[in-house]
Amino acid sequence: MTHPELGKIRNFGIISHIDAGKTTVSERILFYTGAIHKMGEVHDGLAVMDWMEQEQQRGITITATATTCSWLGHTFNLIDTPGHIDFTIEVERSLRALDGAVAIFSAVEGVQPQSESVWRQAARYQVPRICLINKMDRIGADYQQVLTDISEKLQATPVLLQLPVGSEENFRGVIDLVNEQTITFSADDQGKTVSTDRIPAELQEQVAAAREKLLEAAADFDDSILNDILEGNAIDSQRLLAALRNGVIRGEIFPVLLGSALRNKGIQPLLDMICALLPSPLDTPPAPAVRLDTREKVALPTDPDRSLCALAFKVIADEGRKLTYLRIYSGRLKPGENVYNSRTEGVEKVARLFRMHAHKRERIDLAEAGDIVAATGLKNVLTGDTISAAAEPLQLRGLEYPEPVVSLAVEAKTVEDRDKLPLALEKLQWEDPTFRVKEDPETGQTLLTGMGELHLEVIVQRLHTDFGVAVVTGRPQVVYRETILTAARQKEIFERDIDGKLHYGAVTLEVTPTARKSGLDIVVAEERLAPWPPLLADLIRQKLAAACQSGPAAGYPLTDLRLTIIELPYESNKTTDLGIFAAISRAVPQALSKGKPTLLEPVMALELVAPSDYTGRVMSSLNQKRGQVEGIVSRPGQDVIRATVPLLEMFGYMTELRSATKGQGSFTMEFSHFAQAPPETLKTFGLPR
The missing domain is CATH 3.30.230.10 (Ribosomal Protein S5; domain 2)
Known part of the structure; x- marks a missing residue:
């Protein structure tokens, strides 16, 4: 197998708030690049990237999934990440290993809380991003409001590359401002046929104004474009894209495209822009590392001819054995080679190497700098470990893990389950650094600690389905500080x-x-x-x-x-x-x-969407839960309420909200901060109030 040219590799992830359409976009990418021949839908439980049984049942992404495909001579290493806050570690470790990202926003809901969270994660790792405003076919779609949200909520500079052709249910294509043409997508073959045409006369003025803004954004990164604008000279698309790419790689601008993934519109232009604007491994800054034998700081450019250095950014228990995902920053790696683990200070042997396609494997004989691959045989490697050549032991920067805030007591149902439980929990901890296990010294119960109710619910279900261990659970408990x-x-x-x-x-x-x-x-x-x-x-x-x-x-x-x-x-x-x-x-x-010790309780940032008729009832319930409302944004037919609420009050809230709004309300939340616990909680622990 010929190794892809480094300059034509794109290591990128799909990031967004839950239900913005990440997996649907990923499915279309695989279909149009020819990696799959039939599209599966998330709502049918048939999406390729949501391969876990629980993902198919729940209709959400739980684990980050990697795959490889190609477009216009470029090789894509794509990771589809979860949107739910309980699985934020999957986003964290994926972004640590990637060179770029596609951030997806709903044209109706705009920038939502988890959109902000994943955007901050990408910024922390200095990952260049382009944006797709999805669901342009939905009633209430407003791409201009989303652009405002990106500017105000994310403090970012969006650069619009397209205008819509039609709106809401009449959305049928886009106007490409770079190449000055109309692009439409055939409904007869699931959008595979892409047609280009002239810009309609009635839109010429609007297009001219939008293109002028685009040229001004590009001129910030290419002085010759500025000179041509002043002199009225034509600017070809290649020069324009080169200037925009410079701005993207520097993290100063974020180009925005429009589409409707579910209706098969707008994905091929997105693929073109991934090739044109996102960085290759050669465009990324050298990875900072420390040489362990000399304590010397070194910078690792992406170079296959240097000594090996790779980051283990994800470990999973696959059929009982460790499968380790590696981002290779320098050097080459072959099956059968010995590598040095900087954390354990030991040598391990790579048994086999694979290129992953969701949960399916393609065996390979060589991995080089710039690759994202999976390996078996690394028995002691955990998430965040660096592997390198023993002759030049190196340590890369690791990952930052959020602290878990919810615990759950479990007990094995039978003696056989009790014997199998410790090993099953150990394997689940391999996979997830935000999942912790300890024994309650007073009761002797096993306590599972995680990022939220859903996180622990998935863990318990996996104990049964993946490891055959049945457990009895208690009520979720808050993890205080x-x-x-x-x-x-x-x-x-x-x-x-x-x-x-x-x-x-x-x-x-x-x-x-x-x-x-x-x-x-x-x-x-x-x-x-x-x-x-x-x-x-x-x-x-x-x-x-x-x-x-x-x-x-x-x-x-x-x-x-x-x-x-x-x-x-x-x-x-x-x-x-x-x-x-x-x-x-x-x-x-x-x-x-x-x-004078005291307790602090976790407080969650909550965004709640409910029909306007029920806003008063919802606000009343939040007040009863010690919630602090921070703002309300009214949209057609519904209100978006932002508030902070103690986690203790939020257990089982979804059922309560659905009852209060006749099934029409929904909410998302993420950890905000720790605050003084109330007197009744202090009394429970025997502390002065």
Whole structure:
């Protein structure tokens, strides 16, 4: 198999709010590129990219799915990501490995909460984006309002590349402002036949005004275009696209296209713009890494002839075995080769390599820089690990994981289930870094912790369907955080003879409450650690961080406080590692107890859509749930309510909302911040109110 030319590879993902049409767009991309010969629909449970049984049953994407296809001589490595906030880790790790993204917005709903979340994730990893305003055939479609939303809500610069031909149910095509032509799509062969024509005379003036704005946007990235605009010279499409591409890669502009994926309109022009505007691996900045043997910082350009370096951005349990998704940043990789895992500091062997097509595999004999592939045989690799050549061990930047906020107690139904449960949970944790498992020390129950009710519901169902483990579940519980109300200081000296050796350690530390949303700040001045051996100094930092993972009130992680080391004496002939660790283990909880510990509850940002007739009833229910309404936007026949509501009040809310709106209301939510827990919650944990 000939390896694709690096400059013609496009590694991109589809990102958006839930139900904006990501998987429908992905299905059309596969159909028009010839990767599949029959389109499946999400609502029928037949979409290729939604291959999991639960995805087909629920009609939503749960796991990010990779596939490969080609268009106009370009190779696409495409990842379709979930839109539901409970599965945000799938978006996070996909964007970490991709070079570009297509952000999809509904022409009716515009920029929604999860649209903002995935946009921020893409910005954090500096991923260039182009946009598709989907569902242009729907009643209430308003692409101009979506452009305003992109500017105001996302603080981004949209650049319109097309105008619609027809509106709502009469939407039948687009006017291409780059090539100045009308594009329509045949309804007789599912949009495969694309026709071009002149621009209708009645639209000439509108097109001229829109193209002028497009040229002005391109002129910011090509001075010669600006000169030609001033002189009235014609500007060909290739120069225009080259300037726009420069702006996209720099992350300064976001070209916008129009379409209706469900009606098979607008996808082929999107494919053209993916080729023309999104970066290849050669256009991305060199990946920053650290060489572990010398601690030297290195930059890795996309080069197959350099030493191997790849990121494991996703791990799944496939038929009981690990399948590891790799983004290769430099070098080459073949089956049977040994690779170095920077986290475990061990060597592992790659058994086989695959190019993935959803859940189907195509075996390959070589992967090179710029590729996204899957590998078997990497037994100890987890999400975020770097693999490299043992002769040049490298560490790439890892991933940022959101903290889970909901827990669920589970018990195995039978003795056989009890024996199988730990291994099944371990495999599920391979796949999902936001899924945690621990044992409740008081009840002995197994506690599953995740991003939301749906997340844990899917986990429990997968235990049964994928691993044959039946469990009984309790009611979902909120995962709180702990902080303190006042500053406190603690001096602790540990001195004890253990097995004939004197162990000694001393520490003085101070804990101070900080502002909400400030997180945990552990301050250890370098002069405090200067006398300590470097290895022991690193272990002290780790011990302090570990001590803050469990607060004194109820064992929840600490946040919104600063822990400062005041004194950390080191006596070379007396201080031992066991002694200083013991002193820290005593000092931290005692200082926290003096600081009047309290609980913080998770608060969710909520966007609720309901018919205008029911807005009063919905607002009343939010007030009863301690909700804070932040704004209401009225649209034809419905209101969009934005609010913040404690997570504790939101369990089972969908049933309540449907009842209040006669089945016509819907909502989405994501974690916002932690806030002081109410008196009744503090009383439950025996804390002063």
